Amino acid sequence: MSSSAFTFPGQGSQAVGMGKDLAAAFPEARAVFEEVDDALGASLSTIMFEGPEDELRLTEHAQPALMAVSVAVVRVLDAHGIALRDHAKYVAGHSLGEYSALCAAGTFSLADAARLLRTRGQAMQKAVPVGHGAMAALLGLDLATARAVAAEAGQGEVCEVANDNAPGQVVVSGATGAVERALELAKAQGAKRALLLPVSAPFHCSLMQPAAEAMQAALAEVDMQAPVVPVVSNVLAAPISDPAEIRQRLVEQVTGVVRWTESVTWLTSEGGVTNLVELGSGKVLTGLAKRIAPEASGRALGTPADIEAFVAETKA
Structure with a gap:
């Protein structure tokens, strides 16, 4: 049984150029970015690859962009014979990364995850007037x-x-x-x-209640499957798999605390995880993991070189 958890970064890990090297190196990554663009009816990939940075930083763009890069990494690994269900015991994601984790584990389709995150980004931005x-x-x-x-x-x-x-x-x-x-x-x-x-807004506090209501309505419309491995929920810091409960916890997550320290602690103690593998843009979660669970090994897979090294080691 795998002793790894796959983790997925949250807002703040975006950067202009994100995903561009993956798209150049892997057809599976290109296909993800095309599918997300189609789902949104807009070229998010252009903003990801070329900027401008202030456009990418907009919550409604940053959230689906980060998910797209994470899922691109998952699809590339899968194409190289490293399927998530065989190599991860659990998944977890920081804030919007929970949607990336759920998409990677098959709860949401890629198109639905992209649209949900755009809605979430817009609703979180609209909940509180800028500057307030x-x-x-x-x-x-x-x-x-x-x-x-x-x-x-x-x-x-x-x-x-x-x-x-x-x-x-x-x-x-x-x-x-x-x-x-x-x-x-x-x-x-x-x-x-x-x-x-x-x-641009005060996320994860009670001022976000209008956004929580918007997400409750949006999530009610979306088809959800049980994830192929349990997801460690931000608001519980414990694993769940039931789609109805996942839906409820994602609504609570908008106003709730991101319990990341407790989530990683649960994975490495109760969950028996010894390897934390961050999939997507940046290395923020890998840095946090070193402080939360220094006994666990951590690595980030965000570039073609990272992925190729991981595939070679995993198959060795």
């Missing part, structure tokens, strides 16, 4: 201290923990004024650094 919400990383504080800082910073406005990314790396989200107060309070509590993040 913010997110900040509090570095060097534990989760309990970050929660206390967020609560104190609120003063009648929303300020909540949004992401528990790794020990000492907690993100808060909410109304701009409250998040700015949290920066000062975090420094007073001994944070090494506290900085605003370059995001």
Whole structure:
């Protein structure tokens, strides 16, 4: 039985040029990008390959783009005889990466995943007027201290923990004024650094409730299969496979905390995972994994060279 989990990156891992080398090297990757463009009725691949960066960074583009690169890697591995169901015990994804994980594991079709993520990106952007919400990383504080800082910073406005990314790396989200107060309070509590993040909306807090409702409606319309391996849900930090529960948890995920530290801890303790393999753009999750579970081996598969080395080792 495999002792690997495949993980899928979230927003912030996008970069102009993403997927271009995969498309040049592998027909399976090209086919994924063409299918996503067709599903969206727009050339997302052009924005991915050529930019401009401000277009790619738009949530409605970044989310399906990151999913497309992740699924392209999955399809290339599959074509090389490395099927997800045989080589991963679990899948997990950071925020939008949960959709990538579910698409990779067969819960959503590629076209549906692309359309869902565009809808999610648009709904999350629309939920709060630009400038009225913010997110900040509090570095060097534990989760309990970050929660206390967020609560104190609120003063009648929303300020909540949004992401528990790794020990000492907690993100808060909410109304701009409250998040700015949290920066000062975090420094007073001994944070090494506290900085605003370059995001366009306050994700993963209760201000996102309109987006959660939009996703509930969108997910209700989509055909979903049980994933071929369980997905470790962001909001539970535990594995699920039932499509009805997956649908419910994806709705909760819009306003809920991304429990990434706990998810990776579950995989490497309860789940018996010793290898964490990040599929897609960038290496953010591989860096976080080193801090959460230093005993596990971690690697990122995002370039043709990464994939070729992984295929050679896996088949050796």
